[in-house]
Amino acid sequence: MPLGVRLPLSPLYLCVLYMLGGEFEIDLSIQRDTFKPAPDTYYYASGRAALYQILKSLKDKVTKIWFPDWLCHTMVEAAQKAGFEYDFYELSDKFMATVEALDAKDFKDGCLVLLINYFGLQDLTATAKAIKEAYANAIIIEDDVQAYYCFAEETNPYADYRFTSLRKTFSSPDGGLVYTKHLMPLATQPNTFAKYKIEAGVMKSHRGKEGIKDEDYLALFEKGSELIDENYDNVMSLDSQRLFAGTDLQRVKQKRQENAAFLLEGLKSLSVAPLIEVPKDKVPLFVSIWLEDRNTIRKKMFQNEVFCPVHWPLEGLPLKKGAEMEQHELSLIVDQRYTIEDMELIIKHLK
DSSP: OOOSOOOOOOHHHHHHHHHTTSOOOOOTTSOOOOOOOOTTEEEESSHHHHHHHHHHHHTTTOOEEEEESSOOHHHHHHHHHTTOEEEEEOOOTTSOOOHHHHHHTTOOTTOEEEEEOGGGOOOOHHHHHHHHHHOTTOEEEEEOTTOHHHHHHOOOTTOSEEEEESTTTSSOSOOEEEEOSSOOOOOOBOOSSHHHHHHHHHHHHTTTSTTOOHHHHHHHHHHHHHHGGGOTTBOOOHHHHHHHHTOOHHHHHHHHHHHHHHHHHHHHHTTOOBSSOOOTTSOOSEEEEEOTTHHHHHHHHHHTTOOOOOSOOOTTOOOHHHHHHHHHEEEEEOOTTOOHHHHHHHHHHHO
16 A cells, blocks of 8 residues: 655655655555554654653663764764763674674673664674673663664564664654663653644645645644654654554565665666665665765766765764765665666666
8 A cells, every 4th residue: 555645756855855854745545544552662752752761761770871983963862861971882894883892982781882773784683692791781772763674573682672763764754662671651742743744744745736835845844853852752643653553564665675676786787885785684774875976976866856865964973984974875765655767767877
């Protein structure tokens, strides 16, 4: 069942995709099913709210968190909001945490570390196990914000907490999920940004019709984005619950995998390797590549109506790997709104 109206890769639309974090259009004709909460899962307004609530629940045990040196600045802001100190460890060449990297940062038993599943392409079980073997009382948080299907379909018994975000992958205006066997705070305050996101998503699905202009829904998307950081203690909205319940998860998974497989074959013909290997059983958020002349190629793509995002702006953070990625990383779009023809267009403008 389609998640919304598929739109062409126009420069304006894809600029919105990047600037506003991958906002999806919303199709109200989707059948709504009854939302059924999963066991041992807590529901908050966003991915950053989910991390904030995890940290909030740990405040009496630990007050510092170690982050990888490539991440979105909103994770750091969530830690600051929770009153945590933080530091950064260096990632390996395969974008993994290692015991050696934590040792170099004077990581001690009982400390808190965040592992990121980049683009939904990694299995962090072995990494988490190695950390637990070296530090039996370490507290491990697995960030699956880019990896909904890993969060939902796989297990990592060595991670104490796992969290994800629905709006990165689906037509859900909000929603941050935490899976843990530990007791978590329950959010009860109404979500104040979702209403703007859902109104914007519906309008976007009707763009060009009924007198709707791009600036009409862009202003609403922006308003919703401005309010996300005021919703750390807020719950996932009922609208998002209903939209998510009506989502054809298998269709989304299959479409992303098909687009990624086609794109990878095209990259092979250009002798461009993905930054992180894309296993066939994984569901990529993007296919990430490293380009020496990224900015030149990205400008050319934009001029030809293909605009792909970069992960992530540094926002003043002292990140060794992050600084390199900010200059050279490009995230190629493979999501369920697009077709093989769109993948061909991306390959064409990478040549």
